[in-house]
Amino acid sequence: MQKTRYFPMTLIAAAVAIFSGCSSIPQNSPLTEAHSSYNSARSDPQVMNFAAVELLQAGESLGKADHALSKGVNEGKVDQLAYMAKLQVGIAQETAERKSHELAVTNASSKRDQDLLHAKTAEADAAKQELAVVAETVDQQAAALAIASANAERDQALIAQQEIQLKELNAKKTERGLVITLGDVLFSSNKAQLESGGIHNVQKLADFLKQYPLYKVLVEGYTDSTGSNNLNQELSDRRANAVRTALLDMGSRSDHVTARGYGEAYPVAGNDTAASRQLNRRVEIILSDGNGNIAPR
Amino acid sequence: MKKRCNAAQAMAEKDYVRARLLAEQAQINAQRAEAMASSVKAKKAAYALQKDSRVLRQKIDRHTQ
Numbered sequence: 124m125q126k127t128r129y130f131p132m133t134l135i136a137a138a139v140a141i142f143s144g145c146s147s148i149p150q151n152s153p154l155t156e157a158h159s160s161y162n163s164a165r166s167d168p169q170v171m172n173f174a175a176v177e178l179l180q181a182g183e184s185l186g187k188a189d190h191a192l193s194k195g196v197n198e199g200k201v202d203q204l205a206y207m208a209k210l211q212v213g214i215a216q217e218t219a220e221r222k223s224h225e226l227a228v229t230n231a232s233s234k235r236d237q238d239l240l241h242a243k244t245a246e247a248d249a250a251k252q253e254l255a256v257v258a259e260t261v262d263q264q265a266a267a268l269a270i271a272s273a274n275a276e277r278d279q280a281l282i283a284q285q286e287i288q289l290k291e292l293n294a295k296k297t298e299r300g301l302v303i304t305l306g307d308v309l310f311s312s313n314k315a316q317l318e319s320g321g322i323h324n325v326q327k328l329a330d331f332l333k334q335y336p337l338y339k340v341l342v343e344g345y346t347d348s349t350g351s352n353n354l355n356q357e358l359s360d361r362r363a364n365a366v367r368t369a370l371l372d373m374g375s376r377s378d379h380v381t382a383r384g385y386g387e388a389y390p391v392a393g394n395d396t397a398a399s400r401q402l403n404r405r406v407e408i409i410l411s412d413g414n415g416n417i418a419p420r
Numbered sequence: 421m422k423k424r425c426n427a428a429q430a431m432a433e434k435d436y437v438r439a440r441l442l443a444e445q446a447q448i449n450a451q452r453a454e455a456m457a458s459s460v461k462a463k464k465a466a467y468a469l470q471k472d473s474r475v476l477r478q479k480i481d482r483h484t485q
Contacts, residue, residue: 203441210448217455224462231469235476242480 151198153205154188160212161185173222174215181211285335289410292327299409299418303328305366307404315361317369325366328408329373336376339411342366343420344384345391347400352386359384362406379415389420423449 161181164170170178188204294301309321317325332338344359344366360382367382392399411417427442 199441203444206445207448210452213452214448214455217452217459221455221459221462224459224466227466228462228469231466231473235469235473238473238477238480242484245484 151188151192151201151205153202153209154185154192157185157188157205157209157212160209164212164215167216167219169223170215170219173219177211177215177218181208181215184208184211288327288331288334292324292331294410300412301410303408303410305406305408307401310362310365310404310406313358315358315365317365321366322369325369326373329370329375332370332375332379335413336379337413337415339379339381339415339417340370340375341409341411341417342370342380342382343407343409344382345389345403345405345407346387347390347403348387348394349400356384356386359386366406366408385420 161178164178164181184204185208188201188208191201191204289301292303294303296302303324305317305321305324309318309324310316311318328340332340342363344361344363346355346359348355361384363382363384367380370380371377387394387403390403391405392402394400394403409417423442423446427439427446430436430439430442
């Protein structure tokens with residue numbers, strides 16, 4: 124580099140020495156043109172950065188041309204060297220151009236790789252997050268399922284227990300629901316007082332109502348056809364109420380127990396024999412459904 | 421091309437000095453043509469890649485929105 128810069132200086136010094144007395148330094152127009160190209164290339168940082176070697180070659184040719192001119196070598200030789208120098212400057216410029224584009228390619232490639240990497244990372248993060256959400260949902264569903272299955276098991280156990288209790292109450296399934304019949308033998312004859320066996324049965328019912336507070340009962344009294352209607356109606360009322368009172372005494376809620384007498388209506392057997400009349404003298408307890416509803420007569 | 425022909429012609433005419441000059445010129449011309457071709461090729465590659473990268477960038481941006 125430095126060498127090429129010194130050449131023009133030595134040229135000027137030599138030219139001055141050789142042609143002293145002359146009014147001007149000898150000129151060669153292709154060489155002047157080559158110098159001009161060379162100088163503009165030198166002031167281009169892109170050329171200096173990317174094509175220093177190529178520019179050095181142009182500088183060497185220029186130096187040789189300057190030297191030839193100063194030595195007074197034939198014009199053709201100077202022209203040739205100037206021509207070479209000018210084209211070498213062109214080569215340096217093209218080379219610099221090429222390298223700068225190549226650098227751009229490299230940079231763009233790495234930028235693109237980086238973008239892709241970022242995109243992939245973002246995609247992976249999103250997928251991971253989605254997976255976490257799915258996992259959480261699955262966990263929640265599994266937990267809900269576990270609770271539901273525990274509840275179902277408990278409900279089933281409750282239903283099973285209830286069935287056992289209803290069986291113990293001698294409850295029978297009828298069109299109106301479950302019906303517990305307290306027979307005539309559980310009452311003193313023609314009286315509304317419950318015998319101990321009847322009390323025992325009513326106690327079981329009271330326990331059941333306490334355990335399942337959604338249930339209600341309707342206590343219905345019936346008699347046989349012996350005697351006057353009024354007496355029978357009165358007896359059936361009293362027997363039904365006696366059972367109701369017993370239930371309330373045992374802790375049942377008053378609004379959950381309703382009593383009603385039907386007298387000799389709705390017999391379950393004929394009234395012609397003592398045995399069938401006994402069947403008609405009874406108290407029926409209708410158990411509501413799980414929501415407290417009882418089908419009326 | 422022309423210079424090479426001229427150089428060959430000068431050789432044939434046994435004008436060796438001129439033939440040598442023309443041959444040198446032909447060689448340097450070829451070198452510069454090659455440098456130009458390479459630089460154009462690199463330029464095209466750079467532009468194409470920059471365009472591709474821009475498209476890719478837009479795709480990524482759309483995708484991540």
